[in-house]
Amino acid sequence: MARIAGSSGPRTEEAIRRAGLSLIATHGYAAMSLRQLAAEVGIQQGSLYNYFRNKQEFLFDLIRGHMLDLHAALDAALLAEGSAEARLTRFTEFHVAYHVARPQEVFICYSELRSLEPDNLAAVVAMRRDYERKLGDILDHGRATGEFRLADTRMATLAILAMLSGICTWYKPGGRLSTDGLQQIFTGMVLALAHGETQALAHGAMQGEVAEPVAVPVRRRGPLRAGVG
Amino acid sequence: MARIAGSSGPRTEEAIRRAGLSLIATHGYAAMSLRQLAAEVGIQQGSLYNYFRNKQEFLFDLIRGHMLDLHAALDAALLAEGSAEARLTRFTEFHVAYHVARPQEVFICYSELRSLEPDNLAAVVAMRRDYERKLGDILDHGRATGEFRLADTRMATLAILAMLSGICTWYKPGGRLSTDGLQQIFTGMVLALAHGETQALAHGAMQGEVAEPVAVPVRRRGPLRAGVG
Amino acid sequence: MARIAGSSGPRTEEAIRRAGLSLIATHGYAAMSLRQLAAEVGIQQGSLYNYFRNKQEFLFDLIRGHMLDLHAALDAALLAEGSAEARLTRFTEFHVAYHVARPQEVFICYSELRSLEPDNLAAVVAMRRDYERKLGDILDHGRATGEFRLADTRMATLAILAMLSGICTWYKPGGRLSTDGLQQIFTGMVLALAHGETQALAHGAMQGEVAEPVAVPVRRRGPLRAGVG
Amino acid sequence: MARIAGSSGPRTEEAIRRAGLSLIATHGYAAMSLRQLAAEVGIQQGSLYNYFRNKQEFLFDLIRGHMLDLHAALDAALLAEGSAEARLTRFTEFHVAYHVARPQEVFICYSELRSLEPDNLAAVVAMRRDYERKLGDILDHGRATGEFRLADTRMATLAILAMLSGICTWYKPGGRLSTDGLQQIFTGMVLALAHGETQALAHGAMQGEVAEPVAVPVRRRGPLRAGVG
DNA sequence: GATGAATGAGCATTCATTCAT
DNA sequence: AATGAATGAATGCTCATTCAT
Numbered sequence: 001m002a003r004i005a006g007s008s009g010p011r012t013e014e015a016i017r018r019a020g021l022s023l024i025a026t027h028g029y030a031a032m033s034l035r036q037l038a039a040e041v042g043i044q045q046g047s048l049y050n051y052f053r054n055k056q057e058f059l060f061d062l063i064r065g066h067m068l069d070l071h072a073a074l075d076a077a078l079l080a081e082g083s084a085e086a087r088l089t090r091f092t093e094f095h096v097a098y099h100v101a102r103p104q105e106v107f108i109c110y111s112e113l114r115s116l117e118p119d120n121l122a123a124v125v126a127m128r129r130d131y132e133r134k135l136g137d138i139l140d141h142g143r144a145t146g147e148f149r150l151a152d153t154r155m156a157t158l159a160i161l162a163m164l165s166g167i168c169t170w171y172k173p174g175g176r177l178s179t180d181g182l183q184q185i186f187t188g189m190v191l192a193l194a195h196g197e198t199q200a201l202a203h204g205a206m207q208g209e210v211a212e213p214v215a216v217p218v219r220r221r222g223p224l225r226a227g228v229g
Numbered sequence: 230m231a232r233i234a235g236s237s238g239p240r241t242e243e244a245i246r247r248a249g250l251s252l253i254a255t256h257g258y259a260a261m262s263l264r265q266l267a268a269e270v271g272i273q274q275g276s277l278y279n280y281f282r283n284k285q286e287f288l289f290d291l292i293r294g295h296m297l298d299l300h301a302a303l304d305a306a307l308l309a310e311g312s313a314e315a316r317l318t319r320f321t322e323f324h325v326a327y328h329v330a331r332p333q334e335v336f337i338c339y340s341e342l343r344s345l346e347p348d349n350l351a352a353v354v355a356m357r358r359d360y361e362r363k364l365g366d367i368l369d370h371g372r373a374t375g376e377f378r379l380a381d382t383r384m385a386t387l388a389i390l391a392m393l394s395g396i397c398t399w400y401k402p403g404g405r406l407s408t409d410g411l412q413q414i415f416t417g418m419v420l421a422l423a424h425g426e427t428q429a430l431a432h433g434a435m436q437g438e439v440a441e442p443v444a445v446p447v448r449r450r451g452p453l454r455a456g457v458g
Numbered sequence: 459m460a461r462i463a464g465s466s467g468p469r470t471e472e473a474i475r476r477a478g479l480s481l482i483a484t485h486g487y488a489a490m491s492l493r494q495l496a497a498e499v500g501i502q503q504g505s506l507y508n509y510f511r512n513k514q515e516f517l518f519d520l521i522r523g524h525m526l527d528l529h530a531a532l533d534a535a536l537l538a539e540g541s542a543e544a545r546l547t548r549f550t551e552f553h554v555a556y557h558v559a560r561p562q563e564v565f566i567c568y569s570e571l572r573s574l575e576p577d578n579l580a581a582v583v584a585m586r587r588d589y590e591r592k593l594g595d596i597l598d599h600g601r602a603t604g605e606f607r608l609a610d611t612r613m614a615t616l617a618i619l620a621m622l623s624g625i626c627t628w629y630k631p632g633g634r635l636s637t638d639g640l641q642q643i644f645t646g647m648v649l650a651l652a653h654g655e656t657q658a659l660a661h662g663a664m665q666g667e668v669a670e671p672v673a674v675p676v677r678r679r680g681p682l683r684a685g686v687g
Numbered sequence: 688m689a690r691i692a693g694s695s696g697p698r699t700e701e702a703i704r705r706a707g708l709s710l711i712a713t714h715g716y717a718a719m720s721l722r723q724l725a726a727e728v729g730i731q732q733g734s735l736y737n738y739f740r741n742k743q744e745f746l747f748d749l750i751r752g753h754m755l756d757l758h759a760a761l762d763a764a765l766l767a768e769g770s771a772e773a774r775l776t777r778f779t780e781f782h783v784a785y786h787v788a789r790p791q792e793v794f795i796c797y798s799e800l801r802s803l804e805p806d807n808l809a810a811v812v813a814m815r816r817d818y819e820r821k822l823g824d825i826l827d828h829g830r831a832t833g834e835f836r837l838a839d840t841r842m843a844t845l846a847i848l849a850m851l852s853g854i855c856t857w858y859k860p861g862g863r864l865s866t867d868g869l870q871q872i873f874t875g876m877v878l879a880l881a882h883g884e885t886q887a888l889a890h891g892a893m894q895g896e897v898a899e900p901v902a903v904p905v906r907r908r909g910p911l912r913a914g915v916g
Numbered sequence: 917g918a919t920g921a922a923t924g925a926g927c928a929t930t931c932a933t934t935c936a937t
Numbered sequence: 938a939a940t941g942a943a944t945g946a947a948t949g950c951t952c953a954t955t956c957a958t
Contacts, residue, residue, distance in 0.1 A: 009921065028343060030259035034949060044923055046951075055949065111340060114257060155406075155414050162395025163388045170387060177384075185384050189422050196421030238938065263932060275934075276939050284932065467942065486801060488717035492928060502944055504930075513928065569798060572715060613864075613872050616857060617850045624849025635842075643842050647880050654879030696917065721953065733955075734918050742953065 013051050015041045020058060025104035029059050029115040059112060060120040066105040067127040073098060074134060084142030088194060091135055092187045095164045100179045103168040110165060132157055139194065148194040160190055242280050244270045249287060254333035258288050258344040288341060289349040295334040296356040302327060303363060313371030317423060320364055321416045324393045329408045332397040339394060361386055368423065377423040389419055471509050473499045478516060483562035487517050487573040517570060518578040524563040525585040531556060532592060542600030546652060549593055550645045553622045558637045561626040568623060590615055597652065606652040618648055700738050702728045707745060712791035716746050716802040746799060747807040753792040754814040760785060761821060771829030775881060778822055779874045782851045787866045790855040797852060819844055826881065835881040847877055 019040035023032040034055060038045040052058040077094040078087060099106050109124075116124060136157045142148035150156045164186060177185070248269040252261040263284060267274045281287040306323040307316060328335050338353075345353060365386045371377035379385045393415060406414070477498035481490040492513060496503045510516040535552040536545060557564050567582075574582060594615045600606035608614045622644060635643070706727040710719040721742060725732045739745040764781040765774060786793050796811075803811060823844045829835035837843045851873060864872070 012921080026343070028257060028259055030257055031344070033947075035947085043921095045949085046924075047922055049950070050921060114255070115260070151417055152406075152414050155411075156418065158395060158399060159392045159415070159418055162398075163392040166387060166391025166395075169391075177381075182384075185381050186388070188380055189385065189388055192425030193418050193422045196425035241938080262930075264930080272938090273940055274932085275941075278933075279938055470942080484801070486715060486717055488715055489802070491926080493926085501942095503928085504945075505943055507929075508942060572713070573718070609875055610864075610872050613869075614876065616853060617873070617876055620853025620856075621846045621850040624845060624853075627849075628845060635839075640842075643839050644846070646838055647843065647846055650883030651876050651880045654883035699917080720951075722951080730917090731919055732953085733920075736954075737917055 009050075012041065012043065012047075016048065016051050016058075017062065021062060021104045021108070024059070024062070024108050024112060029055075029108070029112045056115075056117055056120070059108075059115060060124075062105070063109050063112065063116070063124055064120075064127075066102070066109055067124060067131075070098065071127065071131065074131070078134070084138055084145055084147045085191065085194075087138045088142065088148075088190060089187050091138060092160075092164065092190045093183045095161075096167060096183045096186050097179055099165065099167045100171055100173075100182060103171055106165065106168045132161065135160065142194060149196065150194060156193065160193065163189070238279075241270065241272065241276075245277065245280055246291065250291060250333045250337070253288070253291070253337050253341060258284075258337075258341045285344075285346055285349070288337075288344060289353075291334070292338050292341065292345070292353055293349075293356075295331070295338055296353060296360075299327065300356065300360065303360070307363070313367055313374055313376045314420065314423075316367045317371065317377075317419060318416050320367060321389075321393065321419045322412045324390075325396060325412045325415050326408055328394065328396045329400055329402075329411060332400055335394065335397045361390065364389060371423060378425070379423060385422065389422065392418070467508075470499065470501065470505075474506065474509055474516075475520065479520060479562045479566070482517070482520070482566050482570060487513075487566070487570045514573075514575055514578070517566075517573060518582075520563070521567050521570065521574070521582055522578075522585075524560070524567055525582060525589075528556065529585065529589065532589065536592070542596055542603055542605045543649065543652075545596045546600065546606075546648060547645050549596060550618075550622065550648045551641045553619075554625060554641045554644050555637055557623065557625045558629055558631075558640060561629055564623065564626045590619065593618060600652060607654065608652060614651065618651065621647070696737075699728065699730065699734075703735065703738050704749065708749060708791045708795070711746070711749070711795050711799060716742075716795075716799045743802075743804055743807070746795075746802060747804075747811075749792070750796050750799065750803070750811055751807075751814075753789070753796055754811060754818075757785065758814065758818065761818070765821070771825055771832055771834045772878065772881075774825045775829065775835075775877060776874050778825060779847075779851065779877045780870045782848075783854060783870045783873050784866055786852065786854045787858055787860075787869060790858055793852065793855045819848065822847060829881060836883070837881060843880065847880065850876070 016037065020032070020037055023037055023040065034045055034048055038048055041048075048058075052061065074091075074094055077090055080090070082090070109128075113121060113124065136153060139148060139150060139153040139156055139160075143150050143153060167182070167186075171182075245266065249261070249266055252266055252269065263274055263277055267277055270277075281290065303320075303323055306319055309319075311319070338357075342350060342353060365382060368377060368379060368382040368385055368389075372379050372382060396411070396415075400411075474495065478490070478495055481495055481498065492503055492506055496506055499506075506516075510519065532549070532552055535548055538548070540548070567586075571579060571582065594611060597606060597608060597611040597614055597618075601608050601611060625640065625644075629640075703724065707719070707724055710723055710727065721732055721735055725735055728735075739748065761778070761781055764777055767777070769777070796815075800808060800811065823840060826835060826837060826840040826843055826847075830837050830840060854869070854873075858869075
C-alpha cells in the first residue's frame with residue numbers, strides 16, 4: 001500500500017527502461033505485456049503509468065531517446081575534418097562501436113518501427129533519414145573527389161547501413177572478436193566496397209551478359225499443413 | 230449455416246496464406262489477430278482451424294515453406310559450375326531476384342524467428358545456417374583460390390547477407406531501379422567487397438593507429454517522458 | 459469450452475437485454491460492470507461481445523429500441539380522432555399505462571441520456587423531441603379551440619411529461635393503486651391543469667404582487683466534512 | 688514539494704465542492720473519477736483526502752448539505768401563516784426559485800440517490816420524506832378547508848414535486864423565461880391542478896368508460912444489434 | 917496542506933481456441 | 938468446409954486509496 005519506504009522515482013524509471021528494452025528486444029513490442037514488464041521491475045502494473053501515458057508512448061520514448069543519442073554521438077565522432085575515406089572510416093568505426101555497445105536499443109529501432117503509430121513513426125523516420133544522409137554525404141563527397149567509385153551512392157548507403165546494422169542481430173559480448181577487431185574487419189569491407197566498384201562493375205556486367213536468368217518460384221506447391229490432408 | 234455454396238478448400242487455403250503473409254509482414258505475428266485474418270479472407274474465425282492446428286503452426290508453415298523454396302531455387306541457380314567469382318555473382322543475382330520477387334516472405338523469415346517456439350525455431354535456424362553455409366563455401370573457396378581477399382569469411386558472409394537482405398525492407402515494385410539494375414549494382418558491391426579487402430585493410434589499419442577512440446554514451450540523460458516532470 | 463449443448467443465440471440475447479435493463483436501472487450504466495451482467499446471464503464476459511460491439515452500443519440499443527416501441531404504441535393509441543380533451547386523456551392514459559408496464563426501460567431513457575455518446579445522444583434527443591411535440595400539438599390545438607387555457611404550452615408540455623414520467627421513480631407493482639386507478643387520477647390532474655389556468659393565473663398574479671421574494675441561500679456554511687476540522 | 692505558497696484550505700475546499708458538483712451533475716457520480724476532480728481543482732489526487740475520507744462521503748456531504756439548506760430555506764419561506772392556497776403558492780414559488788438558483792445540487796439529489804450507501808441513503812430519504820410531507824400537509828389542509836379538490840393528495844404531492852423538479856433538467860440561465868416568469872407559470876399550473884380536480888375527474892371518468900384499453904407492447908421484436916444479423 | 921509514488925482490485929475489451937450444428 | 942456461440946485467460950488501462958516525504 002502506498003509508497004514503499006526507499007522507493008524513488010528515478011531509480012524505478014531507469015529500471016523500467018532497462019527491463020522494457022530487454023523485453024522488447026527479446027519478444028517484440030506487441031508480445032511484451034505490461035504485466036511482464038511490471039513483474040520484471042518488481043512493481044504493480046498500475047505504477048507503470050506514473051512513468052508513461054501508455055505503452056505506445058513508452059516505445060516511442062525508448063526509440064526517440066536512442067535516436068537522439070545516436071545523432072549526438074555521431075556528430076561528435078565526425079567532428080574532426082578529413083578526407084572522405086577518413087570520414088567513412090570514422091563513421092564505420094563509430095557505427096560498429098555503437099551497435100556493439102547498445103545492441104538492444106539499436107535492434108528495436110529497426111525492428112519496432114512498424115509498431116509506432118503514424119505520427120511517432122514519421123518523427124523517427126525523419127531522424128533516420130538524417131542519419132542516412134550523413135553517410136550519404138560522405139559517399140557523395142568521396143565520389144566527387146574520386147576517392148570512391150560507386151555506381152549508386154543511395155544504394156551504397158543502404159547497403160552499408162544494412163551490413164553494419166546486421167551486427168546487432170548476432171553480436172554477443174565476449175564472442176570471438178573484440179570491438180576493435182570488428183571495427184577493423186568491417187572498416188575493411190566498407191572501404192573495399194566504396195573503393196572497388198569500377199572493377200567490380202566490370203565483372204558484374206560481364207556476368208550479366210552471359211548468365212541465364214535466375215528462376216524464382218512464385219508459389220509453393222503442397223498443402224499448408226504439412227503431413228495432414 | 231454450414232458450407233456456403235461454392236466454397237472450396239484450396240481457394241480458401243491460398244487466400245489464407247496470402248492474407249496471413251501480408252498481415253504478418255505488416256503488423257507482425259504477435260500483433261496479427263486471427264480475427265483480422267479471417268475477416269481479410271472473408272470467413273469466420275473458427276473456419277481457419279480447418280487449415281491449421283493453431284496460430285504457431287501457421288507461422289511455422291509459412292516460414293518453413295518459404296525456406297524450402299529458397300533452398301530449392303538457390304540450388305537450381307548454383308547448378309552450373311564456375312569460378313568462385315562466377316558463383317558469387319550467381320548467388321547475388323539469385324538472392325536479389327528472390328528478395329524482389331517475394332519480399333514479404335523473406336521479411337518474415339528474418340523478423341519472426343523470435344515468434345517461433347523452440348522446436349520450430351531450431352528447424353528454421355538449421356535451414357538458415359545451411360543457406361549461409363552455401364555462401365560461406367563460395368567465399369572460402371574464393372579465398373583458397375586467391376580470387377577473393379577476405380580477412381574473415383564468416384564476417385563477410387554475415388555482412389553480405391545483411392546487405393542483400395536489407396533490400397526487402399525498402400524495395401517497392403515500380404521504383405527507380407529494375408530487378409536487373411538492382412542485381413547489377415549489388416553484384417558490383419558484393420564483388421568489390423570480396424575482392425578488395427587487402428587494400429582496404431591497409432586503410433583501416435592506418436586509421437586504426439591514429440584515430441581517437443569513438444565515444445559511445447552508455448546512458449541517456451533526462452526523464453522517460455519528454456517534456457513532463 | 460466452446461458451444462454448450464442447447465445454447466441458443468436468441469435466448470441468450472433476450473437474457474442479456476433483460477439483465478442489462480435491470481442492472482442499469484438499479485445501479486446506473488457507469489456503475490454496471492460487464493462482469494456483473496455476464497454473471498447475471500450465466501455466461502462468460504467475452505460472450506457478451508457476440509451480442510453487442512461495446513457497452514455503449516448496448517445502452518444505445520436498449521434506449522433506442524424502447525423509444526421506437528414508445529412511438530409506435532403512442533401512435534396506435536392516438537389513432538382515433540377526437541377533441542383535444544379526448545386526445546389529452548388518451549395520451550395520459552397511454553403514458554401512465556406504458557410507464558407502469560415498463561418502468562425500467564422508461565427510467566433509463568431519462569436517467570442515462572448523459573451516458574450516451576454525442577451521436578447516440580443526438581439520435582435519442584430527436585426522438586424524444588418528437589414525442590414531446592405530439593403532446594405539445596394536442597395542447598396547442600386545445601388552446602386554439604378554447605378547450606384549454608394555458609399560459610405557456612411549452613412549459614405545460616414539460617410539466618405534464620415530468621409529472622407523468624415521475625411515476626416510474628416510485629411505482630411498484632402491487633401497490634395501493636391499480637393501473638386503472640393511476641390512469642384516472644393522473645388524467646384528472648392533467649385535465650385540471652390544462653383547463654384551469656385562467657383562474658389559477660389570477661391567483662398567481664395576486665400572490666405575485668404581495669409576496670415577499672423567496673430567499674434562496676446561494677452557499678452553504680460550514681466545512682465539507684461535518685464533524686471534522 | 689509539499690505545500691505550495693499561497694495554497695489555502697478553505698479556498699481549496701470550496702473549489703472541490705464546486706468542481707465536484709459540476710462533474711457529478713454532468714457525468715454522474717460513478718462516472719466521475721477523483722483524477723478528474725483533482726485535475727479540475729488543480730491539485731493532486733492524494734490531496735483530495737485532506738477534504739473528505741472517501742468518495743462516498745464526498746457525495747453524501749454534498750447531498751446532505753444541500754438538503755439541510757433546502758429545509759432551512761423552505762421553513763423560512765413558509766413562516767408566514769396563510770390560507771392553503773397562499774401556502775401552496777409560497778411553496779411553489781420557493782421551489783421554483785430554488786431549482787433555478789441551484790440546479791446542479793437539486794439534480795444530483797434526485798439522480799444520485801442510488802449511489803448512496805444504505806445508511807447514507809436512509810438519512811437522505813428521511814429528509815426528503817419530510818420535505819414531501821410539508822407539501823402534503825398543505826394539500827391535506829387545503830382539501831380539508833375545501834380550498835382544493837384533490838382525488839388523492841399523495842399522488843398530487845408526487846405529481847407536483849415531479850412537475851416542479853423537472854425544471855432542473857431543462858432550465859438554463861438566460862433562457863426565454865425569467866425566474867419570475869417561471870414562478871408565475873408554474874404557480875398557475877399547480878393551483879389549477881389543486882383546484883380543478885372535480886371537474887377534471889368528471890372528464891376522466893367519462894373517458895374512462897368509453898375508452899378502449901391502451902395497448903402497451905411488452906416486448907420488442909428484432910435483434911439487439913440493429914442492422915446486423 | 918500538498919506531493920508523488922505506490923498499491924491491488926477492477927475495468928472494458930480482445931485473444932486463440934473449441935465444437936455442436 | 939463452414940458457421941456461430943461459447944470459453945477462459947489475457948490484454949492495456951483506470952480506479953479509489955494510502956502514505957513517506
